[in-house]
Amino acid sequence: MTWRGAARAAEPYFYTLPAVMLICAVMLMPLLIGLTYAFHDVRLLDPMSGDFVGLEHFRELNADPAFWNALRNTVTWTAASVTLQFGLGLVLALLLNRLFPGRALVQLLVFLPWAIPSFLSGLNWAWLFNPVVGPLPYWLHAIGAMADADNLLSHPRHALWGPIIANVWWGIPFFAITLLAALQSIPADIYEAAAIDGAGPWIRFRRITLPFLAPTMAITILLRTVWIANFADLIVIMTKGGPADSTQILASYIFTQAFQRLDFGYASAVATVLLALLLAYAMALMVLRAALMRRN
Amino acid sequence: METHGKSYWAIHYLLLAAFVVFALFPLFWLLKVSITPNDLLYSEGVRLWPSRITADHYASVIAHSQFPLFFRNSVIVATTTALFSTLLAAAAGYGFSRFQFRAKFWIVGLMLITQMFPLVMIIAPIFRLLKPLGLTNSLAGLVIVYTAFNVPFASFLMQSFFDAIPKDLEEAAMLDGANRFAAFRKIIVPLTLPGLAATVGFVFTAAWSELLFALMLNSSSAASTFPVGLLAFVSKFSVDFGQMMAAGVLALLPVCLFFVFIQRYLVQGLTAGAVKG
Numbered sequence: 001m002t003w004r005g006a007a008r009a010a011e012p013y014f015y016t017l018p019a020v021m022l023i024c025a026v027m028l029m030p031l032l033i034g035l036t037y038a039f040h041d042v043r044l045l046d047p048m049s050g051d052f053v054g055l056e057h058f059r060e061l062n063a064d065p066a067f068w069n070a071l072r073n074t075v076t077w078t079a080a081s082v083t084l085q086f087g088l089g090l091v092l093a094l095l096l097n098r099l100f101p102g103r104a105l106v107q108l109l110v111f112l113p114w115a116i117p118s119f120l121s122g123l124n125w126a127w128l129f130n131p132v133v134g135p136l137p138y139w140l141h142a143i144g145a146m147a148d149a150d151n152l153l154s155h156p157r158h159a160l161w162g163p164i165i166a167n168v169w170w171g172i173p174f175f176a177i178t179l180l181a182a183l184q185s186i187p188a189d190i191y192e193a194a195a196i197d198g199a200g201p202w203i204r205f206r207r208i209t210l211p212f213l214a215p216t217m218a219i220t221i222l223l224r225t226v227w228i229a230n231f232a233d234l235i236v237i238m239t240k241g242g243p244a245d246s247t248q249i250l251a252s253y254i255f256t257q258a259f260q261r262l263d264f265g266y267a268s269a270v271a272t273v274l275l276a277l278l279l280a281y282a283m284a285l286m287v288l289r290a291a292l293m294r295r296n
Numbered sequence: 297m298e299t300h301g302k303s304y305w306a307i308h309y310l311l312l313a314a315f316v317v318f319a320l321f322p323l324f325w326l327l328k329v330s331i332t333p334n335d336l337l338y339s340e341g342v343r344l345w346p347s348r349i350t351a352d353h354y355a356s357v358i359a360h361s362q363f364p365l366f367f368r369n370s371v372i373v374a375t376t377t378a379l380f381s382t383l384l385a386a387a388a389g390y391g392f393s394r395f396q397f398r399a400k401f402w403i404v405g406l407m408l409i410t411q412m413f414p415l416v417m418i419i420a421p422i423f424r425l426l427k428p429l430g431l432t433n434s435l436a437g438l439v440i441v442y443t444a445f446n447v448p449f450a451s452f453l454m455q456s457f458f459d460a461i462p463k464d465l466e467e468a469a470m471l472d473g474a475n476r477f478a479a480f481r482k483i484i485v486p487l488t489l490p491g492l493a494a495t496v497g498f499v500f501t502a503a504w505s506e507l508l509f510a511l512m513l514n515s516s517s518a519a520s521t522f523p524v525g526l527l528a529f530v531s532k533f534s535v536d537f538g539q540m541m542a543a544g545v546l547a548l549l550p551v552c553l554f555f556v557f558i559q560r561y562l563v564q565g566l567t568a569g570a571v572k573g
Binding site: 009011012013014015016018019020022023024025026027028029030031033034037042044088091092095096098100106107108109110111112113114115116117118119120121123124125127128132133134135138139169172173174177178180181223226229230232233236237251254255258259264267268271272274275278282 | 305308309311312315316318319320322323325326329337338342384385387388390391392394395397399400403406407410412413414415416417418419420421422423424425440441443444445447448451476501504505507508511512523526527530537540541544547548551552554555556559562563566
């Protein structure tokens with residue numbers, strides 16, 4: 001290869017390598033180190049720690065009721081949040097896909113929660129649920145949803161719904177924005193042709209809108225599921241996983257173990273399990289997709 | 297498209313109004329409590345608007361608390377992160393947009409993976425790596441970490457902006473004797489200025505919002521960012537709701553400004569990031 005040819009072949013790396021090196025140093029390397037922590041005794045305040053313990057953390061974890069509870073909560077948290085965000089986001093996108101006066105302003109207002117930092121969304125909703133300053137306990141009591149006007153977040157059985165509602169509030173815009181973009185890319189003449197052929201609104205929605213949206217829906221739901229399963233901020237802020245670990249999901253449990261107990265080894269073991277579960281989920285989806293593609 | 301009857305539009309507007317109320321109510325309440333005098337907060341209960349309003353909470357937050365310091369720290373961290381991320385992402389996005397090369401598949405794959413795994417997983421290792429380097433309790437440490445977190449998403453976003461510029465433009469310049477880097481600087485950068493600005497806005501918003509790493513890495517109040525300071529304030533003075541909410545409103549100001557500016561690019565931003573809130 002000539003010098004000129006070599007320089008030419010190296011050029012794309014000149015642009016991309018700085019970003020790649022930073023990502024390797026700050027994300028990939030810690031990820032690999034974190035995987036080794038899972039098999040070591042790593043506690044920050046104990047200088048004697050650091051021994052290789054093999055599968056000890058995983059045995060401990062298997063016998064840890066808080067871990068199994070966090071795993072169940074992860075499923076509830078993710079399924080409820082994604083379903084509600086998606087359902088309401090789709091309705092909002094359909095509403096915004098019509099021309100009406102003031103649409104730009106309405107769009108600005110309903111998308112605003114997306115920009116609110118997650119720590120503030122969490123605090124804001126925690127305050128709304130707090131009977132000292134928030135109206136929600138009184139309203140929930142008035143409509144008969146709560147026996148007394150007290151804090152939803154201190155009820156062990158229902159507290160998880162507090163962060164779920166905050167998450168739905170915060171996440172509707174994400175689905176609405178992506179689905180609205182997909183809706184606006186559907187050619188209008190298809191609808192006109194269908195209307196001329198006598199297809200009613202429901203038929204048109206099922207036969208035109210849904211098939212056109214399907215790829216966007218599939219990819220956003222899949223990616224969001226992973227993202228929400230990993231999203232610990234709202235729970236850490238609103239309930240710290242309490243009362244008595246009742247709202248802990250795996251991601252917040254990992255953070256609590258690392259941040260409060262400073263037990264990096266055990267935190268990394270839980271994180272390894274979460275990573276394995278998410279990989280299994282992604283793999284299952286790819287297999288499913290391949291099977292569907294073959295059938296068509 | 298066919299026209300709809302009056303009853304259709306009544307339902308349409310009713311539903312939209314419900315969405316607008318749901319979206320704005322929490323923020324309205326935040327603002328309301330932040331301007332309610334303390335003596336009315338408990339006596340007036342859940343009234344929608346207090347009978348008297350006050351700016352006292354804001355005055356004491358600004359004059360007698362550490363929030364101005366936290367605010368300054370957050371501005372430094374978020375601005376620096378936004379600039380570094382955008383610089384690295386502009387280069388990487390340009391590489392993705394203009395070249396086919398052997399490692400591209402692996403580099404794009406690496407960036408996608410970083411968007412998928414649980415970030416809480418690397419909190420502990422990052423703490424152990426940064427501590428001996430003196431990068432805990434430091435704003436520089438946070439900037440390095442946040443820049444890495446935001447570069448993948450920002451690179452895909454920048455790529456989408458570069459893809460929209462025809463290749464012929466720079467090829468013409470290169471035929472005229474400019475090398476590619478000069479063509480990049482003189483032709484492509486000016487054309488992507490709105491895209492660069494939008495990327496700065498997205499990364500700034502993300503860095504301004506980050507909580508968990510800031511909590512773990514920076515425990516001293518001198519290096520606390522706004523979220524960490526606000527959370528510490530909440531656990532220490534959890535009865536002073538007026539001041540807490542005044543601080544919350546102040547934390548909202550920069551992101552709301554950026555939001556009005558970047559909302560034109562939301563679709564591009566969200567599809568590029570896809571996984572980033």
